[in-house]
Amino acid sequence: MKRILIVEDQPDIRELVQVTLSLGGFEILVADNGCAGVELAQKAKPDLILMASMLPGEIDGFEATRQLRKDPVLTDTTIFLLTAHGRQNEFEMGRDAGADGYITKPFSPLSLIRKVDEVLG
DSSP states (O other), X not given: OOEEEEEOSOHHHHHXXXXXXXXXXXXXXXXXXXXXXXXXXXXXOOSEEEEESSOSSSOXXXXXXXXXXXXXXXXXXXXXXXXXSOOHHHHHHHHXXXXXXXXXXXXXXXXXXXXXXXXHO
């Protein structure tokens, strides 16, 4: 079973993503801030990470992505940043941090499943 880590501080979005993907047969792990997300990713070694770009606390999604890319075990793990803005500078910041792509909020459950299926097959 493929493992997906959701790092999202907004409970409603986190729950929507969690329920949608668990119905797709994925094992779901969740964290509500960047520090917890990095720690959980290093322990659980997920196949995919869905990371909010803006997170409360010490590190945001961009910095969390940078930290994960430095971990040799997680170098090839796919990371998608979740963003509500979709601004060009955010895309560039995400790319520079090491993100593989973006999912712009709001998104439909069906489009999320399609995107995840593309990555995880």
